Amino acid sequence: MSGHVLAIDQGTTSSRAIVFDGNLQIAGVGQQEFEQHFPNSGWVEHDAEEIWDSVLATARLAIAKAGVSPGAIAGIGITNQRETAVLWERATSKPVGRAIVWQDRRTAPMCEDLKARGLEPTFTAKTGLLLDPYFSGTKLAWMLNQQDGLRARAQAGELCFGTIDSWLIWKLTDGAVHATDATNASRTLLYDIAENRWDEELLGILDIPAALLPVVKDSADDFGVTAPALLGAAIPILGVAGDQQAATIGNACFQPGMMKSTYGTGCFALLNTGRDRVPSTNRMLTTIAYRLDGETTYALEGSIFIAGAAVQWLRDGLGLISDAAQSGPLAEQADPKQSVYLVPAFTGLGAPHWDAEARGALFGLTRNTGPREFAKAALESVAYQTLDLLQAMQRDWASPAKDTVLRVDGAMVASDWTMQSLANILAAPVDRPMILETTALGAAWLAGARAGVWPDMDGFAEHWALQRRFEPAMDETTRQIGIDGWRDAVRRTLSPSPLSTSPLSK
Numbered sequence: 001m002s003g004h005v006l007a008i009d010q011g012t013t014s015s016r017a018i019v020f021d022g023n024l025q026i027a028g029v030g031q032q033e034f035e036q037h038f039p040n041s042g043w044v045e046h047d048a049e050e051i052w053d054s055v056l057a058t059a060r061l062a063i064a065k066a067g068v069s070p071g072a073i074a075g076i077g078i079t080n081q082r083e084t085a086v087l088w089e090r091a092t093s094k095p096v097g098r099a100i101v102w103q104d105r106r107t108a109p110m111c112e113d114l115k116a117r118g119l120e121p122t123f124t125a126k127t128g129l130l131l132d133p134y135f136s137g138t139k140l141a142w143m144l145n146q147q148d149g150l151r152a153r154a155q156a157g158e159l160c161f162g163t164i165d166s167w168l169i170w171k172l173t174d175g176a177v178h179a180t181d182a183t184n185a186s187r188t189l190l191y192d193i194a195e196n197r198w199d200e201e202l203l204g205i206l207d208i209p210a211a212l213l214p215v216v217k218d219s220a221d222d223f224g225v226t227a228p229a230l231l232g233a234a235i236p237i238l239g240v241a242g243d244q245q246a247a248t249i250g251n252a253c254f255q256p257g258m259m260k261s262t263y264g265t266g267c268f269a270l271l272n273t274g275r276d277r278v279p280s281t282n283r284m285l286t287t288i289a290y291r292l293d294g295e296t297t298y299a300l301e302g303s304i305f306i307a308g309a310a311v312q313w314l315r316d317g318l319g320l321i322s323d324a325a326q327s328g329p330l331a332e333q334a335d336p337k338q339s340v341y342l343v344p345a346f347t348g349l350g351a352p353h354w355d356a357e358a359r360g361a362l363f364g365l366t367r368n369t370g371p372r373e374f375a376k377a378a379l380e381s382v383a384y385q386t387l388d389l390l391q392a393m394q395r396d397w398a399s400p401a402k403d404t405v406l407r408v409d410g411a412m413v414a415s416d417w418t419m420q421s422l423a424n425i426l427a428a429p430v431d432r433p434m435i436l437e438t439t440a441l442g443a444a445w446l447a448g449a450r451a452g453v454w455p456d457m458d459g460f461a462e463h464w465a466l467q468r469r470f471e472p473a474m475d476e477t478t479r480q481i482g483i484d485g486w487r488d489a490v491r492r493t494l495s496p497s498p499l500s501t502s503p504l505s506k
Contacts, residue, residue, distance in 0.1 A: 003453025019066035028066030030058030070232035077239035077443030079246035128286030137189030177224035239446025250438030263412035267307035282392035302389030328417035357495035424474035
């Protein structure tokens with residue numbers, strides 16, 4: 001294989017750029033954090049211009065560290081935080097306001113109103129999603145309500161809406177291309193995933209003009225070329241996928257039944273269901289895994305809002321650790337006789353509960369509870385939440401637990417203690433790959449394969465390499481006691497909303 005590929009991985013707390021060489025190995029990396037804005041309780045915002053500046057800086061740095069000419073980059077793949085919404089002016093390329101982040105809960109009342117009007121089944125049937133502030137459609141509707149005349153300007157074609165991928169494509173091409181891919185479009189509450197098009201009925205319900213929406217392309221497609229002055233050459237943008245779909249690709253989960261889970265700020269598990277668009281009866285999401293050559297592959301997805309963010313809370317909120325890597329060794333020293341549970345509903349609970357009003361809580365505290373038990377509870381909360389997702393997916397797709405092998409990626413999987421805990425609580429093997437940067441690798445493969453310099457799907461799957469498999473090592477009685485305690489803690493945390501349809505609210 002030959003040809004370098006640049007992957008832009010634009011995340012929730014930082015932007016990263018990685019140059020992969022012709023052997024799919026990392027040749028150069030650039031990373032930069034950016035500011036998080038919390039103007040009101042439950043609100044989370046980003047400065048889209050700051051995100052763009054960080055992407056440009058890290059892309060230049062990665063290319064420089066790789067020691068290659070920009071002209072030698074065969075293509076760019078983009079992966080991004082999916083549901084974060086940006087609204088900008090077409091003429092000036094200036095954002096109308098701050099980007100509203102996927103974690104933001106300000107549109108919870110709007111979602112509850114739509115549910116009360118009996119509209120959730122309409123949205124779910126077409127988009128595979130639930131009415132939750134997580135998704136970007138209600139964020140866009142909220143944005144258009146903030147200034148008089150914005151909808152008229154949008155209808156006139158003066159404004160552009162997009163998730164972060166669209167914003168970056170626009171900036172990289174100097175405003176020449178306003179596009180997204182099917183995976184990102186499928187997360188907006190506006191896109192019919194069976195018909196593969198923006199849906200007029202849903203746009204009408206939310207009063208969103210179609211004129212401001214991007215063109216939807218395959219995940220491996222032609223998204224324009226970069227303005228030469230930005231990176232030193234006109235480089236084609238050939239691959240785009242939302243971060244969790246890119247991680248599914250990077251983990252080579254191409255066959256129906258294969259499953260991956262990414263542990264970053266949140267945790268997101270996807271189960272490939274092939275060409276079957278499986279409707280969920282267990283509050284999972286039906287979504288697009290990828291679309292290649294016009295053919296759509298679907299997935300069931302479970303979304304956990306807080307995973308690595310719980311470790312950040314231990315570090316930044318409580319000051320119990322100075323580095324995230326300390327959490328595993330600290331948890332290992334916890335008193336095994338204490339049963340402490342953290343339900344990390346800092347921004348509500350995601351799947352399978354979808355309770356926007358739930359808030360975090362600690363249960364089982366005693367006079368002897370300390371930092372070690374807090375660390376253990378934070379890490380175990382990730383495993384328990386993953387179990388909730390896995391079991392819901394198995395009910396939807398009738399996949400027996402004994403056949404499940406979970407491929408994992410993200411910053412948290414570097415912790416052996418956390419991965420062993422995950423295998424124990426799931427009672428299933430957990431596979432950690434050699435290359436942990438699977439999200440960036442997935443985006444890079446889309447671009448590299450499109451450019452013709454990287455292997456096809458089968459060749460890429462053969463290249464996937466296992467670093468370590470974690471086998472379950474907990475007796476079933478101990479495991480079940482832990483699960484029962486977790487379920488009780490979650491039940492106590494759920495809000496008393498009469499609209500709640502969480503499995504634990506029944």
